Amino acid sequence: MESGDGRPTDHIVEMEGISKRFGEVVALEDVTLRLRRNEVLALAGDNGAGKSTLIKCLAGALRPDSGTIRIDGEVVTIESPRDAKRRGIETTFQDLAVAGNLTVAQNIFLGREQVTGPDSILGILDKGSMRERARELLEDLEIDVDVDAKVSNLSGGERQLVAISRTLLSEPKIVIMDEPTSALSVEGADRVLDLIGRMQDQGISIILISHNLDYVRRAADRIQVLYHGQDAGVIEDSDVDREEIVSRMIAGLPEDERVEEDGRSEEDESGDAVSA
Numbered sequence: 659m660e661s662g663d664g665r666p667t668d669h670i671v672e673m674e675g676i677s678k679r680f681g682e683v684v685a686l687e688d689v690t691l692r693l694r695r696n697e698v699l700a701l702a703g704d705n706g707a708g709k710s711t712l713i714k715c716l717a718g719a720l721r722p723d724s725g726t727i728r729i730d731g732e733v734v735t736i737e738s739p740r741d742a743k744r745r746g747i748e749t750t751f752q753d754l755a756v757a758g759n760l761t762v763a764q765n766i767f768l769g770r771e772q773v774t775g776p777d778s779i780l781g782i783l784d785k786g787s788m789r790e791r792a793r794e795l796l797e798d799l800e801i802d803v804d805v806d807a808k809v810s811n812l813s814g815g816e817r818q819l820v821a822i823s824r825t826l827l828s829e830p831k832i833v834i835m836d837e838p839t840s841a842l843s844v845e846g847a848d849r850v851l852d853l854i855g856r857m858q859d860q861g862i863s864i865i866l867i868s869h870n871l872d873y874v875r876r877a878a879d880r881i882q883v884l885y886h887g888q889d890a891g892v893i894e895d896s897d898v899d900r901e902e903i904v905s906r907m908i909a910g911l912p913e914d915e916r917v918e919e920d921g922r923s924e925e926d927e928s929g930d931a932v933s934a
């Protein structure tokens with residue numbers, strides 16, 4: 659695979675130098691995130707580190723103030739959530755949006771209802787085929803939830819599975835999940851992690867945000883860490899000790915990875931530690 663400028667790239671997503679402020683709050687400052695094809699990349703960081711803000715920039719829900727986003731090596735401006743979807747990017751956001759009063763099948767098709775007849779405006783909702791497609795989708799994903807069940811009657815874990823399967827309807831290349839296992843029982847989280855594994859088997863590239871480091875280590879290939887809106891580096895092997903992840907989460911980049919503004923690392927300096 660080659661990038662638009664002829665550079666070979668094994669990254670399906672490259673976000674570089676991303677900055678975003680909300681008034682006085684600097685949510686992201688010069689952050690880089692690279693997602694390899696078909697990997698599960700975890701995005702870790704403490705509360706307020708900027709994780710949701712970063713993925714919203716990729717999902718089209720926010721526009722970064724500066725920085726570059728490449729998809730398949732090509733520089734893009736993601737205008738809106740709809741634009742992101744058109745580019746094969748689907749997202750489940752942290753504040754989970756499923757409609758309790760609708761059935762599982764209706765939730766899966768919410769906002770993209772299929773109609774029959776020659777005129778898509780006057781056409782009638784094709785409930786039968788939507789229900790059938792939803793049933794097939796859940797069966798493919800080995801999700802044992804009744805398509806006719808009201809979502810308000812499902813457990814938190816089952817709702818999460820419905821929310822994730824919704825993102826797979828359009829056969830996306832990239833799926834972003836913001837805290838899909840928070841507030842779930844151990845069993846519920848297990849089912850979500852298994853589903854993430856099956857999505858990876860289907861060739862999808864995945865960004866997973868989670869505070870649960872055991873889940874992160876289990877599901878992810880690599881871990882990108884954010885610290886107070888800044889890049890705290892990438893852990894290439896998710897099988898590391900928890901302490902390695904936690905220390906980046908609470909202290910940022912290790913000293914030997916820090917680079918000064920002029921491009922020299924601190925080791926190049928006179929030897930004195932640089933105080934914050």
Ligand SMILES: Nc1ncnc2c1ncn2[C@@H]1O[C@H](COP(=O)(O)OP(=O)(O)OP(=O)(O)O)[C@@H](O)[C@H]1O
Pocket residue numbers: 680683684685703704705706707708709710711712752
């Ligand atoms: N719409 C907004 N308006 C103002 N400030 C915001 C907005 N969204 C996020 N922020 C601020 O930006 C910073 C990063 O927030 P963000 O939600 O990205 O963090 P997070 O890493 O997802 O945290 P959490 O783990 O708690 O979900 C925080 O200081 C937050 O208060």
Ligand SMILES: [Mg+2]
Pocket residue numbers: 709710711752836
């Ligand atoms: Mg968040």
